[in-house]
Amino acid sequence: MDTALESLVEKIRQAAARARPLRICGGGTKDFYGQQLHGELLDVRPFKGVVSYEPSELVVTARAGTRVHELEALLAESGQCLPFEPPRFGVAGTVGGMVAAGLSGPARASVGALRDYVLGVQLINGRGELLTFGGQVMKNVAGYDVSRLMAGSMGTLGVIAEVSLKVLPRPMAEATLVFEMSETSARQQLNRWCGQALPINASAWSDGQLLLRLRGAQAAVGSARQWLGGQWLEGERAARHWGALRDQALPFFRLALGEALWRVSVPDTAPPLNLGPTLLEWHGAQRWIKLTPQDAPRVRDAAARARGHATLFRGGDGRVPVFTPLAQPLARIHRALKAEFDPAGILGQGRMGA
Structure with a gap:
């Protein structure tokens, strides 16, 4: 067993024996997300590196402490990418934290969520047992899909040690179009x-x-661009915007004092x-709204009426529940x-609330 992995396993076993809470941490770029951080720090960053990468198979396996930007740079060398565009919130973000947070970026509605690309995980549970679920192919799942269960679990079920992900080729062509219209018109047009x-x-x-x-x-992008119209946003500016x-x-x-960011x-x-x-x-399926934490009843009532839910994503004061019960x-x-x-x-005590 790798020394860094062995150290993680031993620390978890000791903590379990003493009922001592552990706070799992990678790059710390998502420490703002969730109800609270509690427990002794368990740093996964020493357990890092890409274990295997088969561009022809569209699969990469990386250890939890591997930085996301380093993984993306490696994929780019072979003309491939993480199509779900995980939010990075800085250069220190790790692969383990990416999966544990379960967040997807702008392309999610078209290509699927992060969890859809998780093929397998190696996990250390709260007993200090090293477990392996899934594999490196899409059909390697029998019974309960524990691998994808880890996406968004916020470290409450175990420490992700290693993860296998499906990757895709980068698109051959891209264009960004700009239209002036109201929220209602934009939603209807979309x-x-x-x-x-298209x-x-x-x-x-x-x-x-x-x-x-x-x-x-x-050909498809060129034809769609001509048919849709709108104003073309130059490639470099478009890349910076996205x-x-x-x-x-x-x-x-950017939040003003006392303001919070709600994800609906x-x-x-x-x-x-x-x-x-x-x-x-x-x-139109994800809506970011700026209000205060105390506006929770209004936001959650409106989300429920629209058959959805709301999360207090940033700016919480610790008193208002982050996640909808x-x-x-x-x-x-x-x-x-x-x-x-x-x-x-x-593990992850209090991170997702009670």
């Missing part, structure tokens, strides 16, 4: 466009402006929520999974 054979990869609307990113074959959106570096994401997930056909300053992604049947499943993977309750 619903029409997405119902047609190479739409991502969309974003804010402050009366809709940006549409096309990706695919040269990168800033992915990492929440756009001016919209609703069907893309849902009408405007009219709650506050808004940015739409995922063709689960229905009792789902809550029972969560408790049962936690008891199975981490019976002593030492």
Whole structure:
């Protein structure tokens, strides 16, 4: 067993024996996300490196401490990428943290979520046992898909040691178009466009402006660009914009004192929520709204009426629940999974609330 991995296993075993909480940490770029950070630091960064990469098989396996930007640079050398565009929030972000947070970027509505690309994981559970789930092929799943369960688990079920991911070739062509329109018009237009054979990869609307990113074959992108119209955004400027959106570096994401960023997930056909300053992604299915933590009842009621839910993504004060409470049947499943993977309750204590 690798020395760094052996050290992680031993620390978890000792913590379990003493019922001592552990706080799993990689690059710390997502420490803001979740209810609270609690426990002795368990640093996964020493366990790093790409274990295997087969460009012809479209599969890469990396250890948890590997930096996301280093993995993406390696993939780019072979003309490949992580198509779900995980938010990085800085250069220190790790592969383990990427999977544990389960966040996807601008292309999610068109290419799928991070969890859809997880093929297998090596996991250290709350007993200090090293477990392997899944593999390196899409059909290597029998029974409960534990590998994908790790996506978004926030370290509450175990420490991700190693992960195998499906990757894809980078698109041959790309173009970004800009349209001036209201939120309602943008949502309606996106619903029409997405119902047609157009190479739409991502969309974003804010402050009366809709940006549409096309990706695919040269002929398809060229034809769609001509048919859709709009104003073309030069390639370098477009790349900077989508990168800033992915990492929440756009001016919209700057919060004033006392302000919070809410992430509202609703069907893309849902009408405007009219709650506050808004940015739409995922063709209208993800809506970022700036209000205060104390506006939780308003935001969550509006999300529920639209058949969705709301997360207090940034700017929480620790008193308002970050995540929408689960229905009792789902809550029972969560408790049962936690008891199975981490019976002593030492991992990610309080990160996802009670």
